[in-house]
Amino acid sequence: MIRLCLTLSIALLAGCATQQGGLAIKDMGSFHVGGREVTLSGLPVKEVLFTAGGVPAKLDPNGVYQVEQMYVQYFVPSQQRGKLPLLMWHGGGLTGVTYETKPDGGEGWVNFFIKQGWTVYNSDAVERGRSGWAMYPEITKTEPVFLTKENPFERFRIGAGANSYSKDVSKMKPLPGNQFPLEGYDNFTKQVVPRWTSTDAPIIAAYTALVDKVCPCIVLAHSQGGPFAYRVAQARPDKVKALVLVEPAGVGDAANVSALKNIPSVSIYGDYVETDSRWPTIRANNMKFQDAIRAAGGKADLINLPAMGIKGNSHMMMMDKNSGDIAAVIQKWLEGKGLVQ
């Protein structure tokens, strides 16, 4: 073992001399957290052939189901510089893949923050991705929402309004100067998963269970993850030590703003907000919520990227061509809050 270690260390040293990159990881793995059991009864027994050419098995759908658990993958760097773990929470209709390799093949924020020495927990919200989803309407009472390929192109401030999407990249009509890599858009649509709009409560419960398991921590949340991050921080103000909110799609509980007074937060917005049909209101709601946090004695920073010269960013800024610049802004903010060793 010692010999292997020596070899590895020398190999790492040699690798470092010739190229950057590489991730020295002390530990990595995954787990599911939270969820509950639901019992169904009165349903007919089925015979199911699980595999063509296999042997049929009886499947009794009556019984106890495990539902509303959440999948989390984690990476612990060998050289830790972040003082606390960094939890990454994705937006609606997506999974933790949001923060992995970018749709154009570039390195995502998971790798960026591991390389900066952060222990990273990247999760799939309840009913998304590796968290699985529950039978409906028997358990989840409503239907899921599916997105067409063109829907996020307009809604995520990549395309210039109605009919800006085209399957042919050369015919796409992006917002002027947009940083989303158009040639990666098709790959991005492969990351989109079905999602419900009625599952806020179980999602918040699972994130709270995660915080109870692995925090104190910092939560970095995108879009739909933003209001979840606010609410979980309000429920666990002793465990969530900072919030990085990337274009949060909503705010926290206005009746309990004082719970956030000791949790520094930063809200970050990309470009084209003013010209969008929805984002001026969504951002204004958060600015009002930030005012309330400040009035309660808390600290809430606002970063409008275009105002600091970082232009052209879509709602999916962690996938934009200049995603590394924005990660660096976040890293600098975290350093400024004394969260880096």
Place this chain on the structure above:
Amino acid sequence: MIRLCLTLSIALLAGCATQQGGLAIKDMGSFHVGGREVTLSGLPVKEVLFTAGGVPAKLDPNGVYQVEQMYVQYFVPSQQRGKLPLLMWHGGGLTGVTYETKPDGGEGWVNFFIKQGWTVYNSDAVERGRSGWAMYPEITKTEPVFLTKENPFERFRIGAGANSYSKDVSKMKPLPGNQFPLEGYDNFTKQVVPRWTSTDAPIIAAYTALVDKVCPCIVLAHSQGGPFAYRVAQARPDKVKALVLVEPAGVGDAANVSALKNIPSVSIYGDYVETDSRWPTIRANNMKFQDAIRAAGGKADLINLPAMGIKGNSHMMMMDKNSGDIAAVIQKWLEGKGLVQ
């Protein structure tokens, strides 16, 4: 950068001196592969409130959907010893989580094989996990299957027959000497995802697209992944260089066995097969298929773990307490085939 590298190398060396473990990773990331577009029309436009307190958005469900793509996560170790990448394909109702951390918290096969110097590609089959799933019955024509908590306990040869499952671990009735960690069973049920039984063709198409992208390679497949591995190897005999089949739930195309004559394979079975209602037939079918491969001039090895003294293994042997022993059996087989540098 050089200073950071030196520090990292010294830290790794220091870490090695005190403990085993750690993963020196040159690169890691993820991508989606395969899939197709489907156009839906004639459906009513909805107004959807994606986030409570947000701003409603119109959602037109008519349009083009991306479906049947497959998610793949990869890890490239700094010190590569495997001559080819190792692709891990999971079984039915599960995802790539199968090979990650075990339900009892122990290290899974992804980490094991990375530490042995293999580049690992771990995927979620079409319509499972981070691959997403398509609208049904509009796109996928049939309904998915959901498993109760007790179903895999009997069917995966953990429990001793009917009514062997209990929510109370102390009241579970495992098969005598069973190696599945009972205290981890509840976590295991959190890994189970809905699955269809009508999606073999798109799953095989996506695995074939993966093989076209990253192979030549070795495929390690479990249960439902087994017949997929056989069929993809038959479709790409020049790219799949070896097959490790862990309790394959089916076989390949009997009309095209000669395509497998240059692809060494090993089929591995755990304990209790003889006393199960379905596994004697499933194994016998594969043994017959192996005979056909041999008759065509190919090599097909069979490992019955109990016969070599490794006893008590369930269908989920990569999660069993002695999963490392079985990984070592696989590693030894791969070394014997000259696939390790």
